[in-house]
Amino acid sequence: MKRVSILGSTGTIGVRALAMIDLHRDSFEVVALAARENIDLLEQQIRRFSPRVVAVGTSKAATALKERVKDVPVEIGWGDEGVLGVATASEADIVLTAIVGAAGLLPSLAAIKAGKDIALATKEVMVMAGELVISEAKARGIRLLPVDSEHSAIFQCLGGNNSGAYLKRVLLTSSGGPFRRRPKESFAAITPQEALQHPTWVMGKKITIDSATLMNKGLEVIEASWFFSLTPQQIDVIIHPQSIIHSMVEFMDGAILAQMGVTDMGLPILYALSYPDRLQTPLPPLDLNALSALTFEPVDHERFPCLGFAYQALQAGGTYPAVLNAANEVAVDLFLSDRITFPDIAALIAKAMDNHRGRKIDSIEVALDADREARELVLAALHT
Ligand SMILES: NC(=O)c1ccc[n+]([C@@H]2O[C@H](COP(=O)([O-])OP(=O)(O)OC[C@H]3O[C@@H](n4cnc5c(N)ncnc54)[C@H](OP(=O)(O)O)[C@@H]3O)[C@@H](O)[C@H]2O)c1
Incomplete structure (x- = not known):
């Protein structure tokens, strides 16, 4: 069982990752989620996956989300500190970084320093500070796994x-x-x-x-x-x-x-999360005959x-x-x-x-x- 934190859980990558995890509940447990403001979707994700900790971008969004899930035992933080809490959640084995853009840099580095394996979707992190990211990852002996389909x-x-x-x-x-x-x-x-x-x-x-x-x-x-x-x-x-x-x-x-x-990003996301194993996906087989x-x-x-x-x-x-x-x-x-x-x-x-x-x-x-x-x-x- 791998315990997973997701930074950017309401985005295209985050949503696809949770769909893959949902198919493999015996292999993964979701322990923490972070997003910016989409509390409608976060509420659904909290009810479905029961993370221990969740973070949003602002105190206003945090207050609104707390109200919505007051019947659920979940810790809700906000701002930089909240996102860092999700990135370094003590139970997590692996952190999927899928916050778009430069905002993903500090939480990704914090996760590496906390000794978490990283499934890296946020390419901007490597572009901004690839040398630091690689040297921190080597120093901590963590796995840095690519999510981008090309990588x-x-x-x-x-x-x-x-x-x-x-x-x-x-x-x-x-x-x-x-x-x-x-x-x-x-x-x-x-x-x-x-x-x-x-x-x-x-x-x-x-x-x-x-x-x-x-x-x-x-x-x-x-x-x-x-x-x-x-x-x-x-x-x-x-x-x-x-x-x-x-x-x-x-x-x-x-x-x-x-x-x-x-x-379909489901495959590279799941491969990064399950590495070195492979798990089944519900994707249609590639029909080579149908390709001209x-x-x-x-x-x-x-x-x-x-x-x-x-x-x-x-x-x-x-x-x-x-x-x-x-x-x-x-x-x-x-x-x-x-x-x-x-x-x-x-x-x-x-x-x-x-x-x-x-x-x-x-x-x-x-x-x-x-x-x-x-x-x-x-x-x-x-x-x-
Ligand atoms: N989509 C793909 O197929 C794909 C493929 C390869 C790599 N990637 C990379 O993966 C990353 C995410 O792409 P995406 O397409 O999933 O983007 P997206 O759909 O725009 O989602 C971005 C996610 O980041 C969250 N977010 C944005 N700013 C934040 C902040 N300051 N603090 C916390 N959360 C924040 C958003 O929350 P809200 O929803 O609340 O705003 C959302 O969950 C990008 O770096 C992209 O280059 C994506």
Whole structure:
């Protein structure tokens, strides 16, 4: 029996994780949950899974939730302290980190320092402070397990062996997003509603916009470099519109292994939680006869510059990936609230990167400072 804490239990990943756990009550027990404000769903989750501790973003949400579940024995906290309590809940063996964005960094690090295994969905954590995360995980001897389908695919192809002694390179697959065929001249007219229509995956808003700009793939390139100790030159991205091959690994002798499956995060989430075991999922089998073709094409970097920015940030190292991430988070928010155009997202990120003077990340404060500076710079650029 594994005891699980979930950070971001009301999001797309959190909900799918709980659905998987529900199917395997003999293998998992939910001990703690955190979200920001969706107390309707949290109430249902508390009644279904009986966690000992739950946290929300504000005291107002906590008061409202307490009132709703006053007949249930559950401890309810709020704010940073509340989320940290969920991340470090004493009973938990493994923490699923699925809070979107930079807000996931401190609780994820706290969970690692508390000796918990981590099923990592929040890729922004690795992008902001991959070196610190990896060194803390090594120092504590905990397992850091990928949830992102691409990284789970690589992990599975490597047979759980992160060192990859015979590894030549990895190939991250990308659906290409909703604008794979759209002419660049019309990008300025893209609406948030159009960008939120992902062709193959159902996901939260931020990652869906990241998928439309291909920044999601860029964040995954940086995440892969930390997870699997790879140089930027060992990570390639290829467009694969069907999203059946979740990623591939090429070994030094030329052999390529791919992991395939239906497009459902249930599988990589459950694999991270059950590792090293595998458990059954209710997913439909992949019907290869029904697939007319698996196709591949190169990335068009001219139309999708964000991927290139991520490679540059990875190459530059230090605080650059944290700046890339923060500028992107702010720009995506601005786009979602109709304050900038789709191409402005890339333009603002480029501006933040150009204006940054990199520093080595030797403490979490350095990463958080770089994050703050980039956010301020993007907002200031908006008013000039
Ligand atoms: N969705 C996917 O298929 C997928 C695949 C791979 C990786 N990921 C990664 O997984 C992470 C989550 O993605 P998602 O699609 O599940 O996002 P989402 O649907 O937007 O859910 C985000 C979750 O985080 C919670 N949250 C946000 N800010 C918080 C804060 N300050 N404190 C506590 N909780 C907070 C939200 O709570 P409320 O609901 O109360 O706002 C919600 O539970 C992202 O980093 C994403 O890149 C997602």
